[in-house]
């Protein structure tokens with residue numbers, strides 16, 4: 039057989055049937071469900087008298103519009119409450135396993151899946167949410183789907199898909215101090231652009247990637263979507279197996295060994311074909327952030343905001359100017375030193391225990407700058423509990439950060455955690471689109487350590503000055 | 506799902522790249538549990554001013570484009586969040602066909618699944634069609650899916666590509682699930698084979 043990539047292998051092993059036009063009926067191992075993109079799917083099932091084919095391959099959580107303050111109080115926003123209650127009715131009616139709001143296992147769906155051992159190597163995983171790509175860090179083919187597809191997976195445990203193209207992003211070398219998985223990924227997106235991965239599944243490879251822990255790999259795969267790709271992947275290795283071992287829903291004992299033996303066969307073969315290969319040197323990557331309203335507007339924290347006048351294409355020039363106006367920045371200004379109003383550390387990109395540790399190491403012994411609101415939102419109840427066990431909550435609280443309950447929070451303006459117009463936010467999330475964090479809000483994407491540095495200095499700051 | 510056969514309609518030019526789904530329908534409108542009713546919020550941040558009044562400069566607030574059923578943009582339309590509310594909002598506004606040099610993958614899929622036809626054409630052609638669209642009410646475009654052509658107001662035909670299966674489903678107004686369930690036997694066989702080959706795959710059962 040011709041050498042195959044990791045993607046090819048997972049794909050081939052899940053094709054139920056190929057239709058005449060090369061569309062595959064692709065089998066789905068795990069379906070993650072949340073309150074925002076599922077109500078219309080359940081409604082569809084009900085209207086057509088269908089049931090879930092495999093509730094035992096499905097897990098539901100609430101994350102997008104849950105408040106991250108005191109959970110014992112009733113949810114104030116009526117439409118949020120309605121979506122949550124609708125999900126609770128639906129999981130009951132259709133027999134779907136569900137982690138309710140007050141469960142310690144509740145959290146952002148893309149944090150919960152790997153953490154519970156629900157997302158495993160070699161699987162196909164879908165969810166009605168584009169950042170499903172996160173689970174690719176496990177060495178699983180994981181991608182976001184729309185609500186009609188959610189209904190399709192519920193009814194058939196399959197999805198209709200055309201094979202994607204293979205792309206490899208190789209990062210060799212060793213990153214310098216203060217450079218994290220987030221910086222690597224932002225650097226990649228800055229390099230290939232938000233459409234750079236369109237139609238492709240990106241496999242991340244190279245020594246700098248192998249060195250990353252699972253949280254870092256999840257950050258990379260999470261933002262594959264911002265690079266336009268359908269999914270991101272990292273080949274499963276010892277780091278992966280050790281991460282999976284002992285997780286609540288992972289195979290145990292002999293079954294685990296059998297699984298590992300299979301997972302070891304998944305890595306791309308020598309000589310496998312990639313439609314596109316991009317290479318970066320780890321040494322060239324510095325702490326970075328975004329200046330505009332597209333995730334590709336990446337500059338080093340030591341850099342200057344670009345000048346639209348230098349852009350030849352008039353449409354792009356206009357767009358850059360619009361971004362500058364929206365962001366309240368001047369062409370050519372130094373980005374470091376720009377004052378921030380809010381710091382948000384959280385989201386499925388950067389809310390795992392490793393991310394909180396990185397932020398805490400900067401926050402420790404320092405104080406949040408006067409006038410800055412700084413929030414820490416753990417990715418799940420489990421992450422929160424772990425952080426509290428390690429005393430990170432105290433570090434943050436003493437420094438003047440808010441220590442909140444798990445959820446999507448200020449990643450998107452859907453729950454009470456929102457920016458007000460004109461507020462500037464240093465955010466560890468994944469999208470900086472206009473209004474993403476609240477109407478008129480200005481988002482700079484960066485790593486947890488850089489976010490913590492912004493919190494304690496009150497400005498966008500090179501984290502290396504604080505380590 | 507409504508059938509898509511021949512559409513003759515006003516087209517609205519929106520000459521921007523990277524119009525993301527947040528722009529098509531901002532997150533704060535996603536709290537509905539139904540598919541209909543999102544049209545008034547389509548393009549909210551471009552369409553309305555901060556005080557809630559209409560922005561007269563925005564194309565969909567102008568005649569005849571208030572009744573546009575075709576939308577023409579530049580590259581990477583529908584990038585960002587996978588929300589299907591984006592095509593629902595477009596559909597509820599009345600858009601049945603979107604034309605751009607390229608589309609984000611998920612958005613492209615979601616359009617088809619909701620009876621909207623996305624047509625990818627080179628940028629120059631999109632620019633020409635935008636010029637046509639700017640000539641006002643009497644300057645309609647016709648999209649003939651069966652023949653895979655767009656007919657410009659001067660009668661010139663622009664051919665386009667479309668996936669044959671997608672085309673069939675749109676022409677017949679058929680939903681995907683019914684189609685897939687015709688292959689249910691194959692799904693069952695696949696499941697049995699896997700249960701034997703990989704018995705370690707856990708079932709999710711809560712106590």
Ligand code: SF4
Pocket residue numbers: 101102146147148167169385386387445446449450467468
């Ligand atoms: S944290 Fe943000 S990106 Fe992640 S699932 Fe929630 S809303 Fe989506």
